[in-house]
Amino acid sequence: MKKREFLSALAAGAAASSTPALAQPASIPEMKLKIASNYPASSLFSRVQQQFTDEITRNTQGKVTFEWFYGGVLLKAGDVYPGLARGAVDLGFTVPAAFNPREFPIAGVTLPFVTESPYAGCMAFKEWYNSTPDAQKEFQRNNVHMLLTLSTSENVLWSMKKVNTAADLKGMRIRTLLGPGDALQALGATAVTVPYTDAIDLLSRGGVDAISTTPFEQGVKDGLAEMTNFLSTGGRMGIFATVITSINLDKWKSFPKPLQDIFTTAADNALAWYIKAQDEETDECVDILLKSKRVQIAPLDPAEEKRWRESTQEVIFKKYAEAVKRVGGNAEALTKSFNALVAKYEAQRKYVTGIDRYLAKKARS
Numbered sequence: 001m002k003k004r005e006f007l008s009a010l011a012a013g014a015a016a017s018s019t020p021a022l023a024q025p026a027s028i029p030e031m032k033l034k035i036a037s038n039y040p041a042s043s044l045f046s047r048v049q050q051q052f053t054d055e056i057t058r059n060t061q062g063k064v065t066f067e068w069f070y071g072g073v074l075l076k077a078g079d080v081y082p083g084l085a086r087g088a089v090d091l092g093f094t095v096p097a098a099f100n101p102r103e104f105p106i107a108g109v110t111l112p113f114v115t116e117s118p119y120a121g122c123m124a125f126k127e128w129y130n131s132t133p134d135a136q137k138e139f140q141r142n143n144v145h146m147l148l149t150l151s152t153s154e155n156v157l158w159s160m161k162k163v164n165t166a167a168d169l170k171g172m173r174i175r176t177l178l179g180p181g182d183a184l185q186a187l188g189a190t191a192v193t194v195p196y197t198d199a200i201d202l203l204s205r206g207g208v209d210a211i212s213t214t215p216f217e218q219g220v221k222d223g224l225a226e227m228t229n230f231l232s233t234g235g236r237m238g239i240f241a242t243v244i245t246s247i248n249l250d251k252w253k254s255f256p257k258p259l260q261d262i263f264t265t266a267a268d269n270a271l272a273w274y275i276k277a278q279d280e281e282t283d284e285c286v287d288i289l290l291k292s293k294r295v296q297i298a299p300l301d302p303a304e305e306k307r308w309r310e311s312t313q314e315v316i317f318k319k320y321a322e323a324v325k326r327v328g329g330n331a332e333a334l335t336k337s338f339n340a341l342v343a344k345y346e347a348q349r350k351y352v353t354g355i356d357r358y359l360a361k362k363a364r365s
Contacts, residue, residue, distance in 0.1 A: 027256045030063045033090035038077035038099075038195060041070040043218060044274070044281055045150060045243050049093055052148060052245070052270035059262050066091075077195045084248055085143040093148070093245040098177045098213075099195075105323035106138045107244070109338045110151065111316055112179040112237035113309045117342075117351035119275050121151025121239040124341035126271070132337065134329050145252040148245035148267040150274055152215040153282065154353045155180050157234035158224045159210035162298050166308060175199035176212040180240050182319045183312035184212060203227060213240055216354035217278070220285035225295040232298045233355055235308035279351075286357045290365070297358060 035053065039045045053066045069075070075083045075092070078099040084092040097108035109128070115121055126149050129135045139146050163169060170188035181191040192199070192208050200222065202208045211224065212234055225231070245267070252260065289295070300308075321331035352360075 028060055028063050028259050032065045032067055033251075034067050034069065034074075034088075035091040035093075036069040036073075036075045036080055036083065036089040037093045038072040038075075038080060038197070039070065039094070039243075040197075041068070042221070044221075044277060045093065046070060048148075048150060048270050048274045048277070049245060051273050052266050055266040055269060056262055059266070060259070064259070064262075072195070072197070081142065081144065081246070084246060087248055087250065089248075090251050091147075091245065091247045093243055095178075095241045095243055096142075098241055100142075101323060102326075103142050104138060105320075105327055106132075106135050106329050106334060107242070108178065108320055108323065109135075109334055110179075110239060110242050111320060111335065112155065112183055112240050113235075113313060113316075114238060114339055115342045115346055116154045116236065116238040116353050117346050117349070118151045118153045118239055118278050119349050119351060120342045120345035121242065122149055122271060122275065123345040124338060125149045125151060125242045128338045128341050132334070134327075134334070138327065139246065140249065143249045144246040145249045146244055146246050147263060148270055150243040150245075150271070151239045152241050152243065153218075153239065153278060154216055155213060155234050155237040155240045156216050156219065156355065157210055157212045157230075157232045158214070158219055158228040158295075159230045159232070160228055161209065162230045162296075163210075163232055164298070164300070165304055166311070172209045173207070174210040174212050175202065175208045175214075178213060178240055179316045179320075180213045180234070180237050182316050183235070183237065183308070186312045186315040187308060200224075200227070217281045217285040220288050220354075221281075225289055225292040228295055230298045231289075231295050231355070233300055233305065233353070235300060236305045236353075282354045282357065285354055286361055289354075289358050290362065297355060297362075299355060299359065 037046060056064050075089065077094055080092040080094040081096045081100050083089055096104035101108065110121060110125065129146060157163060166187040169184060172189045173192050174184055174189045175192045175194060176184050177193055181193060185191045196214055199208060199211050203211060324331045324334060
């Protein structure tokens with residue numbers, strides 16, 4: 001897909017999401033649905049969900065509204081999906097593969113070093129899920145129906161000391177989860193597996209030396225540039241997780257088909273909005289970094305990045321394979337099909353990471 005075609009598709013999605021409320025069958029009942037997340041209301045992920053729910057409310061003529069519980073106020077990160085399954089809330093969004101790995105091992109297919117493109121990650125995961133029965137069964141087994149998939153942007157490393165090589169990682173306490181955690185531990189770091197919001201508090205108290213497994217723009221917006229001394233690519237691990245919005249399966253089955261269609265269309269439009277907004281937010285964060293008086297950008301040498309990738313790939317895949325084997329999954333087949341879709345979508349649209357944009361802009365100034 002050429003850039004012009006991609007932008008046209010985004011415009012079409014935006015137009016669809018902004019159409020006036022449509023007359024709906026009387027079968028759609030009035031309801032207020034609870035939605036919970038561990039992300040703060042200001043995060044880009046939360047703003048995407050707001051786009052999603054606003055469209056639903058608009059296109060049901062106000063019959064369906066939502067009550068929000070952000071920032072783990074109602075359910076902490078590890079409780080969002082279990083709470084969703086038992087009906088404590090109606091919708092939830094977080095990373096189940098990170099916070100509920102025993103229940104959602106297959107969903108952890110978004111492994112490091114596969115792609116740096118959020119667009120490719122989002123689109124690939126959506127198509128992969130829709131064409132992978134094992135993935136669908138995993139969500140059904142946990143009594144949830146998946147609606148919206150948002151890949152994180154690229155992983156980076158915010159640290160108190162400069163990291164030039166893997167040797168610099170030895171002994172460092174780094175907040176990290178999922179595949180990046182497996183990789184950094186293999187390289188000598190100590191992984192501290194706590195939710196992101198807890199990590200910021202730990203960093204301020206000296207409980208961790210660095211924060212990783214955090215999207216580039218999220219760290220910038222949350223002020224990590226003024227809390228740490230260095231920012232690096234972290235070995236160019238790329239995207240590392242998929243933030244997934246799901247609805248309680250029993251609730252979903254109770255919806256009439258027209259209402260299900262409204263939810264599905266709103267999710268598709270929200271995904272298109274996210275792709276555009278994420279790109280714009282990356283540019284905005286680059287400008288913020290250029291004004292920072294503290295953090296220094298410390299990109300790794302490409303040869304060192306290659307060493308990180310080659311020396312950790314086996315560890316990362318083995319961990320995923322062991323997890324999916326418990327539920328009868330074939331890790332090789334699952335990753336092969338996902339990675340092929342990633343390559344397909346990478347070819348459609350070029351993505352430049354935040355740090356690369358920063359370096360290019362700084363060189364021009």
